[in-house]
Amino acid sequence: MHIVVCIKQVPDAKNVRIDPDTHTLVRQGVESIVNPFDLFAVEAALKIKDASNARITVITMGPPQAEEALRDVLSRGVDDAVLLSDRAFAGSDTWATSTVLAAAIRKLGNVDLIFCGKQAIDGDTAQVGPETATMLDIPYATFVKKIESLDERHLKVTRQTDEGVEVWKVPMPALITVIKEMGEPRMPSLRHKMRAKKAEISVWGAADLGLDHEAVGLSGSYTQVVRVFSPSRRGNRVMIQGSVEEQVEELYKLLKEAKVPGL
Amino acid sequence: MDYFLTEEQKMIQELSAQIAKEKIRPVRAQLDENEEFPWEIMRILAQADLFGLYIPEEYGGMGGGILENCLAIEQVAQACIGIATSFAASGLGAYPILLYGSEELKHRYLPDIASGKRLSAFGLTESGAGSDVSSIQTTAVRDGDHYILNGTKQWITNGGEAEIYSVLAITDRSKGPRGASFFVVEKGDPGFSFGKKEKKLGIRASATRELIFRDCRVPADRLIGREGIGFIIAMKTFDKSRPGIGSLGVGLSQGALDIAVEYARKRVQFGKPIISFQAIQHKLADMAIKTEAARALIYCSARHMDTDPPDASKVAAMCKVFTGDTAMQVTTEAVQVLGGYGYMQDYPVEKMMRDAKILQIYEGTNEIQRNIIGQELNKEYGRIKESFF
Structure with a gap:
């Protein structure tokens, strides 16, 4: 079985600041990390590898330094890594990113399963997984917390929804996006770390993927970030404390004072 | 400071430091409070390949030496020496097998110790035999294809948690110091049981128990080396393990210094x-x-020490004394720098100070280490014919 995990290198959210003048991320001095949700996706793939002889390839689209993120994941036990990097990819929105990832997965060929994190902590769109699956014309399941079972042609997954949980049987090849309940990502091991340090990482650009420059980067994007701003604070927040009964009573009083219609 | 470490040694440091920071620091206070054995951390260290750093590759290890092991112990100790002691004690239990075991014994036990699948422990101390090792009472009597062990070992680190024990017993009392032998005893061997878990001042995440042997039958092939070399095995084991105890002191001191400086700046x-x-x-x-x-x-x-030098015992003793005394001084001063806050359990330095004390006591008290250094100096200078006056 061949599994692909798509990851993204993101700025460590703990240290991110927005420049108040330019409204852009201050990246200087901010450490880059593997998107935490993607590490749960890596863990999902490694769990399957623990129980079978699966081969795992990790891919990422990003600048040359995104290679660090790939080596981090290799040090946790993933077999191979491919960096999708090209000046032409700069400015890609989720659609253009998915175009590149889908092309890379086609180029890898014979892929049975694709794992993504549910979303990246910098953009928070949760679109790239489903878009990539749609472009590959394969089924996908989002917000998966557990892989129940796996055979040659299907996998059974539990997905978390706002209403509860759903158990789906999905034919393969399929794309799965993963939430943190999948399990704590494992630490690197010394053997894998030594291998990761030396590993040859292939770099594929637009030409390698047979993609027109028009299809990727800014020109291949349907959306553009026009402006980033910090929302101004609206209204006052009131914390209501006490027992449930007291809280309900207090809330009712406040709503009534605010002349909410119907009260 | 640059210690000219190799790429691989730096990777060991980096990986152990990552585990210490991400996995150990968040749980150390709770494990200490609950006196809970750190099984989850042991599993993580095992998966990271850190249990077999000093074990040759042919027995499933990483093929490094004492320095590689010390680097990992130091980083783990920076976060918690209760956990680092449990980790390092598995090495102490493995060394007798590694140094003197038959090929068969090495192949049987070392791969599981190297992978961290099974923990190991070292059984020497008894109620009447601490610093005076030669007065141990536990006996092993040959009976056909077996030895029968009787006696009680006291304060054994990893006791009850480990599965593989290197145990010292008297095989022939009439031969005095040449009458002791080491055996591998497995958890589950008939006649082998454990006493209650000891309550301690510090390193409370580590487990300390009695090993009780009542007509405990072990197959004769579990004898390590041959009969009569038990004390030599013990001494050679300590030569290898004491730098590791030293690293516990270095890591603990660094951990206390880090907190003291950060606090003093704020x-x-x-x-x-x-x-x-x-x-x-x-x-x-x-x-x-x-x-x-x-x-x-x-x-x-x-x-x-990786070159098997003639002055190994002296150097090993120096490692243990200096780092243990240092850790005691540095952690005590760290508490002083933090003042009242340092004395409270809300900050980690009070635990560090409680933990430090054991470093001056276990694996040979610092007084015994100074005896060793003094005796070695006497021998060394006795061989020099030249006068320095």
């Missing part, structure tokens, strides 16, 4: 951060000097 009294006062600066300076000197001693000694 804590404001009389309108200034307290690090601006010389009374505090000098304390921190002395803590830093001793910690770095202890580290330099350990790294140099660890490299030296």
Whole structure:
């Protein structure tokens, strides 16, 4: 079985600041990390590898330094890594990113399963997984917390929804996006770390993927970030404390004072 | 400071430091409070390949030496020496097999110890035999294809948690110091049981129990080396393991120094951060000097010990004394720098100070180490014919 995990290198959210003048991320001095949700996706793939002889390839689209993120994941036990990097990819929105990832997965060929994190902590769109699956014309399941079972042609997954949980049987090849309940990502091991340090990482650009420059980067994007701003604070927040009964009573009083219609 | 470590050694440091920071620091206070054995951390260290750093590749290890092991122990110890002691004690239990075991014994036990699948422990101390090792009472009597062990070992680190025990017993009392032998005893062997878990001042995440042998039958092929060389095995094991104990002291000292400096930079009294006062600066300076000197001693000694030098016992004893005394001083001063906060359990330094004390006691008290150094000096200078006057 061949599994692909798509990851993204993101700025460590703990240290991110927005420049108040330019409204852009201050990246200087901010450490880059593997998107935490993607590490749960890596863990999902490694769990399957623990129980079978699966081969795992990790891919990422990003600048040359995104290679660090790939080596981090290799040090946790993933077999191979491919960096999708090209000046032409700069400015890609989720659609253009998915175009590149889908092309890379086609180029890898014979892929049975694709794992993504549910979303990246910098953009928070949760679109790239489903878009990539749609472009590959394969089924996908989002917000998966557990892989129940796996055979040659299907996998059974539990997905978390706002209403509860759903158990789906999905034919393969399929794309799965993963939430943190999948399990704590494992630490690197010394053997894998030594291998990761030396590993040859292939770099594929637009030409390698047979993609027109028009299809990727800014020109291949349907959306553009026009402006980033910090929302101004609206209204006052009131914390209501006490027992449930007291809280309900207090809330009712406040709503009534605010002349909410119907009260 | 640059200690000219290899790429691989730096990777060991980096990986162990990552585990210490991400996995150990968040749980150390709770494990200490609950006196809970750190099984989850042991599993993580095992998966990271850190249990077999000093074990040759042919037995499933990483093929490194004492320095590699010391680097990992130091980083783990920086977060918690209760956990680091449990980790390092598995090495102490493995060394008798590694140094003197038959090929068969090595192949049978070392791969599981190297992978961390099974923990190991070292059984020597008894109620009447601490510093005076020669007065041990546990006996092993040959009976056909077996030895029958009787006696009780006391204060055994990893006791009850480990599955593989290297145990010293008297095989022939009439031969005095040449009458002791080492055996591998497995958890589950008939007649082998454990006493209650001891309650301790520090390193409370580690487990300390009695090993009780009542007509415990072990197959004769579990004898390590041959009969009569038990004390030699014990001494050679300590030569290998004491730099590791030294690394526990270095890591603990560094952990305490880190917190003391960070606190001193933030804590404001009389309108200034307290690090601006010389009374505090000098304390921190002395803590830093001793910690770095202890580290330099350990790294140099660890490299030296991998060459099996003739002065191994003296150097091993120096490692243990200097780092243990350093850790006690540095952690005590760290509590002083933090003042009342340092004395409270809300900050980690009170635990570090409680933990430090054991480093001057276990694996040979620091008094015994000084005896060894003194005796070795006497022998060494006895061989030199030249006068220095």
